[in-house]
Amino acid sequence: MSRRSGAQPRWNRAESMKRYSLFTLARESLRRHRAWTGAWRFPSLKPRYRVAIVGGGGHGLATAYYLAKLHGVRDVVVLEKGWIGGGNTGRNTTIIRSNYQLDDNARFxxxxxxLWEGLSRDLNYNVMFSQRGVVNLAHSDTQMDAFARRGNRMRLNGIDSELLDRDAVAKYAPLLDTSDNARFPVLGGLLQGRGGVARHDAVAWGYARAADALGVDIVQNCEVTGFRIDGGCVTGVETTRGAIEVERVGVAVAGNSGRVAGLADVTLPIESHVLQAFVTEPVKPLLHHVVTSGAIHCYISQTDKGEVLLGGDLDGYNSYAQRGNLPVIEHVSQAAVAMYPALSRLRVMRSWGGVMDMTMDGSPIIGKTPIENLFINGGWCYGGFKATPGSGWVFAHTIAHGEPHELNAGYGLDRFATGRTLDENGAGPTPNAH
Amino acid sequence: MLLIPCPHCGERAQVEFAYGGDATKRRPADGAPDEAWYEYVYLRGNPRGPHREWWLHHGGCGRWIRVIRDTATHAVLGAEPAIDSRDSGVVPGGSASGEPREEEGGGPPAAPVPPPRRDTGAGEG
Known part of the structure; x- marks a missing residue:
């Protein structure tokens, strides 16, 4: 904000509106909230940028934010074909955790x-990050052994984990059926107390607002239709709003990774699959944690609105449809009621699907492509939301320096050809089994 | 619910089937270079639109079939037996080869692909 010579106001109201605080909220509430302005601009496309980010979801917006904030690259445009946060950022079950075994995954x-733990303060935007704890249930002795091993490996990497026996699980999640008669008897669980949930829309909005304030242009309703490649090096991006010249391009388009990479004639080790989630009608608080069971494919939490949020496994077939079929919803509902009999009389309010870019080893791809100055961030499978801050952080570094950061060095696209895959589940190159 | 027209059994619900993935991939000959194996094992055309894919009718005839299904709409466009039809010329996306190949060319996945399951608790949204 430039100050004019002459009379200088003691404080500039427009400037003070840019930072959210209890003080501005109280002040504006007395003025009937009429002075609030949009949280980000709606700029038109300039002919040239240093960096173009394709995809205005959480990952793309976070990348733009960290490019501007940490690497001084502010001449950045985020190109979004729809509206920001309208893809998987707004379709996930908002679970955040870091309970991974493999060193590369654990560190990342x-x-x-x-980053989540300081995100609301960093962005000056409440992403409603709630570290309410995530517990994975074990239903067999083998699984208890596997969880003990996983928990120990997490601790070796400095990540909190706690192995719970059945009594501890019953105390932790009182409504869970831990009786001997349970359809899926619970033997214990692995708890990550620092895990939790966040408000997914707020993550997109918070990053968008913070990136915009640093000068990043966010252009919505602007679909990328092609890349200009000169001598194996990307030089421009063609969009439905015209072509732009760029020095570097970062692609962060989740389920559409294969399509966008295909525009540059790059084929990815990725299949797109549909993953569904659904919510019940809202009720008073009854679930205080995130309770998951990988064995029976059910993930349960309760939103701040009171809805019980349920997710399960992939439908299992290639899909870009952003919707699935009823057998999976039926399966997840059965599992949820088996775990929580108290849910049996709740009605399902709505369901939806997102397109998952499933890689061949279940781990993401963040790094260089065969095209120079074209970088890719994708292959998030079903775990992309929790990675949003870290993903943007390492991708910004990768784009700014032209080389991956230590934290994403293992996520290169070339790891499949070289055999250095990161197969957390040991499922092999079968995308729908990760 | 997808309704899949099994060429042996007629139209059946998807719950009778297990998915086997991209049916346009061709197993390289023994001794093929690493690049050919990388392409076969890892790379997928992943089209948005008609997709030629394997399904196993485990709840019916127990046979592998090839289904053409639109990945953008889920519309099932057709199905054919796995055997003796690998050169029928219907290839989604135009990327993979539909040309006649050696006898090992068009076979179904070597081992039945079980329905996906995860019990390590590692993955969820």
């Missing part, structure tokens, strides 16, 4: 979790 997701 823990870095992301630490």
């Amino acid at each position: 997701y823990e870095h992301s979790l630490r």
